[in-house]
Amino acid sequence: MFVSATSLAFPQAAYQAQARAGSAPEAAPKQVLPAVAASLTEAVDGQQVDAARQWLSAEVADFAAEVGKKFREEGLRTSPEPMLAVASDGHVTVVNNTPDRQQIERLFAANAELTQRFTAIAATAETVQAADDQQAFVDQYQALAGDAKAQKALVSQEAARSGNLRFHLVLTPHGPEYFFPGVLRASA
Template sequence: MKEQENKASQSEDALIDGVVRLLGDARKGRLHLQDVKNKAAMALAKYGRFVSELLRDSGVHVPPAVNLQTGTDGHIHVIGEHPDRERIEQLFSAHPQLQKGFKEVEVVHEIIRTEEEAVEFRKAHQSDPRQADKLKAPNDLAPIFNLGITSGGPVIFFSTTAEIA
């Protein structure tokens, strides 16, 4: 039990280190949302190229697009009926760099989404505090991060339901 907690803590520390590498250390200066968005876009493009090359080298064809989500088990899953679904999920299981890169992109985009929602809430609260409370989504509708690998490049979007079977 203690060993699993240590591994989980080390994994979280590694993820935090990756995000700090990507964004810079906020303790050394102020980060602006647009700066985070710019770095996130560059990281997404780089990661998208990496995934696309690995898929191509493994004989996976795009199109059709590949839609990826993190499951409750912590693994990355293909959403929908892609003909190479099993092969793609095996690639993610076999390549820690694929998983790490996915999580880094996910965390950065979650930071952006959260901050954008907070800005929207603050603006709404200034004009009408009662209306602002309606912007808060129930926990069961919390957006879920999705990464799409398409022939035109990677795409990020959030859905309101986990679609993992």
């Protein structure tokens, strides 16, 4: 893993603290905040995140080139651009309406190595995004020092938002692009 376990302590620490307190995020008692706050003071390990980001950039480009070659070999169309994601059961799925959707999904189902590469890319991208989100959260939380009510509201907001990352890769004629639904699209 490219990011240390402590650098991604939130939101897991918040959920654990709230579970120990027996409450939902919005109803967390005051004694939960110190446990959550302790996990928030650790900044993200920027060097690990940068290394993961560099690997991700290179791997997405290499993966897209390999997938493009396989698509050409199989005679699969890439218009409209196929948008790939990892389904809840771990298989690679096409989430948009493209004419060769079923053939593309069969290609991944028949090629375990290709599927494993894609899931590794997705996991790394989600980890990098979570690390970026955590650093932004830590900065916001620390800026609210002295305002326990605002910190509690921020924790509740983050707990409600966390866990919604879902990596998507779009194979465009100009190169691969990846994004997370609800998050701005980022070109790879």
